[in-house]
Amino acid sequence: MTTTLTRPQTHNAAKPKPTFRQRLSFWDLKASPYLYISPFFIVFAVVGLFPLLYTFYVSLHEWHLLKGQGEFVGLANFTGVLGDRFFWNSLFNTFSIFLLSAIPQLAVALFLAAVLDQNLRAKTFWRMSVLLPYVVTPVAVALIFTNMFDEQYGLINTMLGNVGIDPVLWKTDTLPSHLALATMVNWRWTGYNALILLAAMQAVPRDIYESAAIDGAGPFRRFFSITLPSIRPTMIFVVITSTIGGLQIFAEPRLFDSVTAGGSQRQFQTTVLYLWEMAFQRQNFGRASAIAWILFLIIVLVGIVNFLISKKIATADSKPRRVRSKR
Numbered sequence: 001m002t003t004t005l006t007r008p009q010t011h012n013a014a015k016p017k018p019t020f021r022q023r024l025s026f027w028d029l030k031a032s033p034y035l036y037i038s039p040f041f042i043v044f045a046v047v048g049l050f051p052l053l054y055t056f057y058v059s060l061h062e063w064h065l066l067k068g069q070g071e072f073v074g075l076a077n078f079t080g081v082l083g084d085r086f087f088w089n090s091l092f093n094t095f096s097i098f099l100l101s102a103i104p105q106l107a108v109a110l111f112l113a114a115v116l117d118q119n120l121r122a123k124t125f126w127r128m129s130v131l132l133p134y135v136v137t138p139v140a141v142a143l144i145f146t147n148m149f150d151e152q153y154g155l156i157n158t159m160l161g162n163v164g165i166d167p168v169l170w171k172t173d174t175l176p177s178h179l180a181l182a183t184m185v186n187w188r189w190t191g192y193n194a195l196i197l198l199a200a201m202q203a204v205p206r207d208i209y210e211s212a213a214i215d216g217a218g219p220f221r222r223f224f225s226i227t228l229p230s231i232r233p234t235m236i237f238v239v240i241t242s243t244i245g246g247l248q249i250f251a252e253p254r255l256f257d258s259v260t261a262g263g264s265q266r267q268f269q270t271t272v273l274y275l276w277e278m279a280f281q282r283q284n285f286g287r288a289s290a291i292a293w294i295l296f297l298i299i300v301l302v303g304i305v306n307f308l309i310s311k312k313i314a315t316a317d318s319k320p321r322r323v324r325s326k327r
Contacts, residue, residue: 052296059289077290087291089266090274093178097270098246100182106238109190113197114223127198130191141188142255149180171257177268184252189245193238200234201227236310240303247299248272271295
């Protein structure tokens, strides 16, 4: 008796077409995330990317305020800027004020964040207090500090005179003017950076500190061995943002001496202030656009250097260390 095996017949039935609601749900899952984030990129393209590209186009021409586009000059504006001693003077002033402000600012902000991270009474009050200088407008800050650092009747020179010290020429000499501007920048931005670092410290698990304390680690050892490595990404963010803001400083030196654009001898004229002078006083928009692009490239270069240094530090910390056993 023989049996025949038959394969089950497969019905090639056509799949039903998706309904309109199913197609709408599919496109909602696929396209809606891009629609949600599109406003940022649209606004960035309008107010950020387009002005950046248009500025480069202007830098290649002799551009006039009323006449508009003039003769195409290529890279002549860039070579003219790089050969201008006033540009290099402004670049030196910018980096000098940046270093005098950024390094103490980050150190004090880190100290304040560590203090505010402790169990203090009225923690909310103290945390909001360090943010008050950031709320004050730059114009008010500049007016206050300009009167404080006045060479004849300023508060600082008056106090120095009471102890027998000669008045300091805050607006005439280069180093005192840089110190005065750095003080203005530090007073306004230290509290802001402190709160950012404090938020990172609050995210560190507390049981790690408790375990380290049980093992006998003191407060300083816990801070340098636990806190600083844990908040390294936030520290990198603060360093990069402080670098970008420090290299673009304009309001403080502009208001520190409203008569001249950076002092009578350009002793505290920053690069952005020199750009403003080139555009709105000399009305040379082509060369001013070249200055803007050179400063943009410098900021990008400094940002890349910061990124590479931070990446190298993170890679070095992540490498396993060999522990030699003693026999």
